[in-house]
Amino acid sequence: MPYSLGVDLGTTFTAAAVDDGSGPTMVGLGNRALQIPSVLFLDDGELVVGEPAERRGSVEPDHVVREFKRRLGDHVPLLVGGSPFSAEILTARLLEWVVERATERMGEAPAEVVVTHPANWGPFKMEVFAQVMTLADVRARLVPEPVAAAAQYASRARVEVGDKLAVYDLGGGTFDVCVVEKTEDGFAVLGQPEGAERLGGTDLDHALFGEVMAALADRTGDLNPDDPAVTIGLTRLRRECVEAKEALSTDMAAIVPVSLPGLTTTVRVTRSEFETLIRPPLEVTVAAMRRALRSASLGPADLTAIVLIGGSSRIPLVGEMLQRAFGLQPALDTHPKHDVALGAVRLAAPRAELHESVVAPSTPAAASVRAPGSRARWPLAAGVASALAAVVIATLVIQARGTLDDSVGASPTRDGSAVSANPNRPTPTATPKPTPTPTVTSTRPESRAADLPRAAVALPADELLLTRKGKVDWDIWRMTIGGVDTKRLTLGAGSDTRSVLSTDRRTFIYLHEAAAESESEIPGAGPTPDVDGLRVMAVDGTGDRRLFTEGTAAKLDLGRPGWSRDGTKLASRSRTQGKPDQLVVLSIDGTSHRTIAEAPILSDPGFTPDGRRVTYWASERTGVDGGTLMSVPVDGGAPPVEILPGEPGQDADPAWSPDGTTLAFRRQDRDGFNVWVVRSDGTGLRRLTSARGPDQDPSWSPDGRRIVFRSARLGEPDMFVMNADGTDQKLVVHHPEVDGGPAWTRR
Incomplete structure (x- = not known):
């Protein structure tokens, strides 16, 4: 049948x-x-x-x-x-x-x-x-x-035509919420659905696993992560944490058994402890619910029911927070x-x-x-x-x-990466100024994204780009993560620094500073670029040219850009003497750009993995190398917000993990400059290095398991690599002239 x-x-x-x-x-x-x-x-x-x-x-x-x-x-x-x-x-x-x-x-x-x-x-x-x-x-x-x-x-359940339901879906890997209305023929979505593609039950599992590992920290220091028995034991422990999370929906406490090489024990977790751990990300979901209602021009009193779906929606705290916020008892499917x-x-x-x-x-x-x-x-x-x-x-x-204007039409409140626990919090007066009215400037078309030089073979996953100094000038090199130089890519006179990889790892953009009456140290290197600005090249060293040659975009004084995942846009700092720095988003072909934020000084922009926001650091004080980590919608339609509200303003070098779950950055603390990480929802802030480096310029491996960074812990700038949790820090390149900004993946 x-x-x-x-x-x-x-x-x-x-x-x-x-x-x-x-x-x-x-x-x-x-x-x-x-x-x-x-x-x-x-x-x-x-x-x-x-x-x-x-x-x-x-x-x-x-x-x-x-x-x-x-x-x-x-x-x-x-x-x-x-x-x-x-x-x-x-x-x-x-x-x-x-x-x-x-x-x-x-x-x-x-x-x-x-x-x-x-x-x-x-x-x-x-x-x-x-x-x-x-x-x-x-x-x-x-x-x-x-x-x-x-x-x-x-x-x-009885649902009449015209009744409105808010559907709150907290699944294993994603969260979304929207308002639907019963019609004669079914259901219609009202307003703009909201959500976070990087927030779900899995993230709550990881949070509980991290808490258990923290409780065991003084007894797990000798575990070898390369030992298969350790891997199997940790996999089993993760599964036990998932079961404990589910048990805490009905019990007030759960016991997590631990069986690792040389360590057999248990960890007791109470519901109260677990709720304290997960409350910040759940507050993000409540805020998303409010935005969904506003976009539908409704209030809580207009709802017939709040329908909870997804396994993690059965956590008691979810229903309690929603009822307290909206005055309506949620209905579980x-x-x-x-x-x-x-x-x-x-x-x-x-x-x-x-x-x-x-x-x-x-x-x-x-x-x-x-x-x-x-x-x-x-x-x-x-x-x-x-x-x-x-x-x-x-x-x-x-x-x-796609064009730059495709992102302009996106809702400024739909931030899939949830970079702030309070995305509607306006910029305080002590931090960078609110965004000016967005401006759009059109320029003559210069080229299409498809015209960019592109290598036939992508940069292998175990290779990265970094800046090293030769006898005279700085140049971009390809290097394996094992520390072997594979190819010198830029050869002319002048300084070539701050490379930025495309998502497909076939093209990169770099910052060129022309030399003043000097020649290339490489005989026969070819024409020497004589104009400052952004240049583009294939990762095999071919097709080197200026990125923008005509129009207003070519006249901007741009810094190292961030490159959107879909390859169609750049975010960069534009600087004019005597004026505040501007954060601009440009189409990759230079045909249009817009100002989305400004501050006395800002730098290091990069797109969130979903492409909806730009992260950067900014400060009210000029002449500093670090400030407050900020996030702003890519269309500039809402003021910037702090990624870490209330945290000290000494941060820089933000870099998203490939899966968008974690932001690595450099922070100045009592031990100097170190590499830190924070989850996309603003939780899990922790320091990975503590070597009085300075340690800075983190860049993620393609699989998100390791981070390469620059450190002067041995006296001179060297390149180190570590696991994403900060363990197993190893020297990769020992060279007295290693510059910042290694590029292992897209910023």
């Missing part, structure tokens, strides 16, 4: 439901539960899905991948068993497996597939998600998760891991009028990942290469449509 299939591809769990006309029922995807963990394991060229992947991943953690949904649209591949996979390919494999399992259980393929997605995804994410459907060879209808949740809630899938399949009914896109049927590019006459094995050779090529081509097409 024909049936419909609803799929909830969650960050941590995936569930599916079917309806053959007799009502929605769950599909048993797993052996132990109806849902499966959204986990893949690479086994001899095949991607294993779900429970088997999770079991085997505890023994071979480098072959397992999870939370890849967070990385959709990220051009940096995920390494699984040493092989690169895009997040699109991994998500497509998961979806294909779900459809295969439903087909196996039902005896035939579904007549219609409905797949849900976060409501706060913009056009770029939606087009990337559409490519996932193509890669999986699945024709699907896409609907927002809150709409599906509202449909399921309405199946068991019947099963946090099933209700979205059940609601999705309800929306597949013939009378459901969906105002969402219908994904096109599979294309030849999608067919390339499926072996004819057999189920897809997603082999590493031809299949993944073809699929990856399809995603890259599709992504380039999507990017080609």
Whole structure:
């Protein structure tokens, strides 16, 4: 009998439901539960899905991948068993497996597939998600998760036409909230959905794990992170922390068993301690709820219900905070891991009028990942290469449509990276001045992003760019993380510093300062640049040229820029003598730029991974090298806010981790300059180095596991590398003339 299939591809769990006309029922995807963990394991060229992947991943953690949904649209591949996979390919494999399992259980393929997605995804994410459907060879209808949740809630509670529901979804890896209204034909989204793609139950798990590890700090100093037994023990401990978090929803205390080499003990965690730990990120969700209501021009009294979905929404503190803030008792759905899938399949009914896109049927590019006459094995050779090529081509097409003004239209309050626990807090008078009215200047088109010099082969993951001084001038070098110089890229006279890598690691921008009547120290090096400013070059050393040559953009005195993940925009400091510094966002081709903030002095801009905000440091005092870390919407439509409210103003060099969960930066404290980190929600502030360096200029590895930084702890500026938690600090380059600003990944 024909049936419909609803799929909830969650960050941590995936569930599916079917309806053959007799009502929605769950599909048993797993052996132990109806849902499966959204986990893949690479086994001899095949991607294993779900429970088997999770079991085997505890023994071979480098072959397992999870939370890849967070990385959709990220051009940096995920390494699984040493092989690169895009997040699109991994998500497509998961979806294909779900459809295969439903087909196996039902005896035939579904007549219609409905797949849900976060409501706060913009056009770029939606087009990337559409490519996932193509890669999986699945024709699907896409609907927002809150709409599906509202449909399921309405199946068991009385909801009249005109009633308005706030759907609060705190899942494993993402958070979003939006307001929906019951209509004659279903539900319609009101206002602007809000959320944070880097905030979910997984982050609460990490917080509890960090607390447990802190309690064990004096007994775990001798653990070797390279020991497989330690890896297995820590993996088990993380799982125990997840179970303790879930237990604290019903119990006032939980015991976390610890079994590590040479250490067997327990750690007791109370609900009160856990709530203190997670209250700051939950306050971010309450603020997002307020913004969602404002965007819909509603108040709490206009709501019929607050519907909670997502496993972490069952934490008692969530309901308490929402009730206190909005005066309405939240309603829990019947099963946090099933209700979205059940609601999705309800929306597949013939009378459901969906105002969402219908994904096109599979294309030849999608067919390339499926072996004819057999189920897809997603082999590493031809299949993944073809699929990856399809995603890259599709992504380039999507990017080609974008302009600087695409971001201008984005809501200034939708900050997926949640860089401040209080995103609406205006800039205080003691910190940099509020943003002036944004100005836009158009210039003559100079070139398109596609015209930038681009190497045929990307910079390998174990190589970075750094600045070193030769006999006369500073130049940009390629270097392996092992400390071996591989190639000198800039050769002319003058100083070349502050390189900035593109996301695809094929192009870089650098700052050139012309020499005053000096020649290149390299015979036959070619023409010597004689104009200060930003230049661009391929990472293989070819195509060197000025970035901007004509128009107003070419006349700006720009500092080291930040480069947006999609490659279409730069953020830079523009300086005019006698005036405050300006923070400007420019299109990569120089055709337009806008001022989004100003301060007496500011520097080190970089885009948040979701591209919606720009981070930088600023100070009211000129002549300083550091200040307060700030964040401002990319369109300048709202005043800047402090990333760390109330913290000392001696910070600089902010650099986001590739997954957007952590910000590394340099801070001056009593021990001098050191590298610090803070989570994207403003929690977890900690110092990683303490060597009276100064230690500064952090840059993340492509996999986010290590940080390279400059340090003078040995007397001269050297380059060091450490794990992302600050352990295992090693000297990489010992050279008396190493300058700042190493570039391992995009700033």
